[in-house]
């Protein structure tokens with residue numbers, strides 16, 4: 001039995017012959033999913049407008065490939081900037097399959113008049129890119145997420161961003177802005193759709209498809225850089241406000257980070273202290289000097305745990321703001337929960 005048998009996946013922007021969407025759809029079908037195939041044009045939007053479309057059959061051809069793999073397929077022409085059109089396609093998909101388990105937001109505006117310096121960028125070109133890449137993804141995600149919530153489906157929404165979602169570059173202002181925004185939207189969706197009180201073990205198993213092959217769950221950071229570190233054996237604690245304090249941790253930004261058996265909590269704590277040392281604004285001595293001193297102590301082959309504990313307490317008690325007060329948390333967690341790494 002294939003792992004996606006009985007699941008339904010919707011992929012936007014998959015009518016093109018050489019695009020990512022077609023490959024994603026075929027792979028999902030190969031893993032057992034039925035497909036809802038979406039594009040704004042029957043043959044997809046060509047990245048190179050001057051290139052002839054040729055004999056490519058577009059969405060019907062992709063559907064035929066899916067069916068050749070033994071799966072079912074529904075196709076739909078849809079401009080993802082239109083909520084009404086999205087609702088129509090989702091209604092057809094539910095009529096055919098009764099559910100949507102996976103959404104891959106792959107559709108994006110093709111390169112066009114936006115690929116110029118900002119001072120020459122036409123407002124209309126900016127709008128096309130932002131409306132398609134960002135607003136369109138928002139609209140489709142919103143509609144499909146509602147279906148998942150109504151039907152109590154623990155589904156997956158995959159948004160295709162870009163390496164330009166983290167670093168800006170010339171002549172790509174609209175594209176970069178849309179992809180930066182897409183990363184933010186994705187993070188907000190993740191935090192809103194995973195229920196408060198879920199455990200990290202449930203998060204890994206039900207929202208992330210399990211650990212990567214060859215990796216075993218070893219430890220986790222429940223609340224970003226300063227929320228502490230807990231071992232996998234404590235992975236059944238509900239992730240919520242007020243549930244982690246008894247263990248010296250907190251939910252913080254809810255940016256959960258997972259360590260595998262190939263990682264070491266001591267390495268993570270050292271990296272985090274380096275981060276805090278660099279981020280310290282230097283206004284108060286306990287944080288400015290404390291983070292640097294702690295980093296030097298963490299660099300030693302054997303941690304001076306007594307001195308680290310004393311230094312941590314001073315930083316917690318006397319730093320002006322939360323950065324210095326919470327910076328020792330990862331170190332204290334390691335000394336408390338990972339003593340085997342310190343021998």
Ligand code: SF4
Nearest residue numbers: 282283284287321324
């Ligand atoms: S605790 Fe806050 S105010 Fe004090 S040095 Fe650190 S970042 Fe600056």
